[in-house]
Ligand SMILES: Nc1ncnc2c1ncn2[C@@H]1O[C@H](COP(=O)(O)OP(=O)(O)O)[C@@H](O)[C@H]1O
């Protein structure tokens with residue numbers, strides 16, 4: 015699918031500037047609202063970087079959905095499970111790199127187990143049944159992880175620096191405060207996407223997976239059994255969950271709420287379009303930035319904790335206009 | 350007496366279309382109801398009433414509601430908790446505003462209020478389907494809970510953000526909410542109320558509206574081509590479903606827990622009710638009851654069983670095990686019998702019909 | 709395929725055909741539906757280009773053409789599921805605006821589908837009862853109460869559906885979930901559902917595809933009976949040229965979205981272009 019570049023160069027900056035001007039206008043009328051361009055950009059950047067984290071979870075969803083049309087509700091609990099396992103292994107004295115590798119192995123085993131115990135018996139069932147089965151996995155993994163490793167909040171420290179830094183100190187008064195951790199998280203996210211892109215473009219397995227995504231019949235002709243493909247995809251999604259879990263976990267501690275925060279990836283997903291990796295990324299950035307700006311600039315008017323629902327309502331309203339999401343393929347129905 | 354339908358010829362369409370066309374079923378259901386009405390109040394302990402039967406009835410109403418939307422009309426919703434909260438808070442506001450109005454009427458009004466909210470959040474279903482819609486209903490869940498937590502107006506400015514059920518009588522001295530309400534009163538009221546609501550649901554799903562819902566569920570394009578307006582069918586399903594769920598939320602807050610905060614209706618509540626209808630049986634009123642019973646009893650069984658065999662497990666471990674077992678059971682049911690307990694029950698009846706002479 | 713053989717070798721078959729058909733004598737004047745200059749495209753794919761023809765009240769109108777010719781798309785346009793980019797549709801003398809399928813249903817257009825589109829989770833009877841929905845009047849409150857007006861209405865419509873069930877000889881599967889029925893019966897139930905709507909115009913998309921000879925004969929008989937007993941106008945898509953020749957009054961031929969020929973079956977069968985089109989696809 016050829017993508018037109020120009021709109022993407024114009025629309026986002028235009029939207030950001032437009033939003034800024036709007037808020038500036040409001041603050042001119044109403045002194046309750048504090049607005050400077052430096053502050054606005056700071057909030058925007060913080061939100062966008064937060065959005066990268068949502069994108070990471072959404073990425074795992076998209077991988078599985080593209081390859082198997084399964085909407086994997088359990089991606090969030092896979093994040094929690096991976097993080098819990100890694101912290102647990104580090105607690106046994108393993109260096110974080112070793113723990114990371116070992117956990118990656120666990121995630122592959124988990125993927126195989128899920129394929130064997132859940133997906134294979136349910137093959138050819140309606141999508142909705144598989145969807146509900148992944149809700150079952152969601153519950154199971156949440157319980158399993160906490161049964162194994164306990165439910166207290168755990169620190170996960172792999173040595174990512176946390177000191178905030180200031181940028182653009184000449185342009186804006188006081189500069190813009192940026193969280194170093196978030197920047198690194200974004201870089202890791204970018205690296206992960208790059209690695210996945212190479213995997214899908216260059217390796218034989220990756221190309222086979224792409225073939226499945228396009229056409230299940232075609233995949234069979236590539237000569238790879240569907241169940242292997244599913245196990246591989248779930249493994250890849252599991253490793254994406256692990257990376258996500260490490261980033262989220264080091265940011266806010268490893269705890270049950272991780273699985274619920276990961277639910278935020280759902281609106282990201284439908285905003286971006288279920289089958290699109292760029293959609294997952296762009297969707298995450300929009301939602302991250304959007305909810306941060308709403309929280310900071312709207313809470314004086316409608317109360318705080320807007321972040322609880324903003325992403326969902328934004329995605330819902332957006333879908334009313336464009337039901338297939340930003341990058342999703344237009345759904346044409348036929349009889 | 351054998352369980353047979355042979356010899357019971359239906360002479361007219363009315364009896365062929367009856368809820369329980371087989372006489373033994375009719376008698377059985379009547380006996381169960383009479384037992385529940387006339388015997389249980391005298392023999393049940395307060396624990397049985399308060400911790401098992403009342404929540405069972407409350408959840409049954411919610412499960413019937415969600416089953417109408419998801420099981421009959423095919424629109425997956427994850428917003429159940431939000432709609433239950435609507436019912437609870439609407440009831441609270443209405444009954445503190447108009448204490449003289451009968452509580453039954455208040456419940457129904459809260460149900461209608463929730464139906465309106467349900468219609469509003471059902472509008473996306475006209476444009477989006479399936480997974481997209483399921484996620485969009487999460488907007489209802491999170492937005493509504495936020496609204497009730499953020500606005501002290503909803504709790505009449507209670508500093509703890511909690512609503513407490515004021516004493517209200519159904520008639521005379523028959524209190525069903527508040528401290529004066531005895532467990533038996535609550536139970537009896539809920540029993541009759543739930544039975545009436547279940548009857549209404551059954552009537553709807555076996556009439557024109559129900560067939561329109563099922564047509565939309567099974568093949569929406571064909572449904573539209575035979576003249577069903579998708580908007581009317583889907584929004585009516587959202588409305589009726591939310592009506593039931595709202596009433597269930599009101600009953601939860603006023604009769605089960607007696608005092609409640611919005612967080613009691615978090616997203617986990619939505620999943621819980623969804624599980625009930627999956628386990629009980631999608632598209633089955635009976636299944637809604639079976640699923641509710643299962644989900645109410647399972648945690649109780651889980652927390653008592655280890656103790657019964659002499660094991661002492663820490664509370665949080667039990668909670669985690671419960672999660673695991675729930676999840677595994679969901680998967681198990683979907684694999685073994687996607688149509689849930691209701692279908693198993695039906696298969697059992699088929700067997701019984703052949704018993705003792707299988708041919 | 710036998711259809712092609714018939715079309716490709718009109719001369720041999722011509723004599724045998726003589727008196728079999730009931731159609732050649734029938735004359736229809738009143739136009740029920742007229743499509744004019746209809747064009748429909750999906751992105752770059754032109755499904756229909758400048759199609760014009762009419763359907764007269766009381767006739768059986770066949771639409772034929774190779775796969776991908778645009779036949780199904782044509783039916784979809786007629787019942788409002790696809791919206792053509794160009795052209796007008798006149799139904800019962802009135803030019804139709806852009807409409808949704810349920811409006812078409814309300815105006816008396818019913819339809820069956822190439823790939824059976826039954827409601828899989830419902831019984832045969834309930835499927836047929838959905839065809840009555842447009843005729844049912846009781847409101848939600850009365851339905852919630854059930855007993856009284858609603859029950860009377862249910863029974864009234866049940867009686868009508870039972871007539872159709874008798875007519876199509878599907879009494880035995882009344883209570884069977886349609887998902888469990890064999891393909892041939894599913895097609896019959898779908899016809900029953902369409903008939904329950906008491907349509908004025910019935911669109912049948914390959915009603916006999918995938919059936920064995922016996923089932924085909926049954927279906928032909930039903931189509932003719934419906935046309936005769938209820939006076940329903942029928943437009944049907946069919947590949948079996950023998951069937952088309954036997955039961956249709958007039959035939960319109962589509963190929964690559966264009967109209968190739970239009971006229972009585974005998975005439976169409978002799979048309980040079982039609983013969984070429986059928987040979988061209990290489991059957
Ligand atoms: N919803 C749709 N989206 C895209 N292309 C379509 C759609 N419906 C039909 N077409 C295309 O229009 C052409 C005609 O299709 P159709 O009407 O189904 O043919 P027929 O019924 O004669 O076999 C085909 O090329 C088909 O691919």
Ligand SMILES: [Mg+2]
Pocket residue numbers: 779780781822
């Ligand atoms: Mg076709």
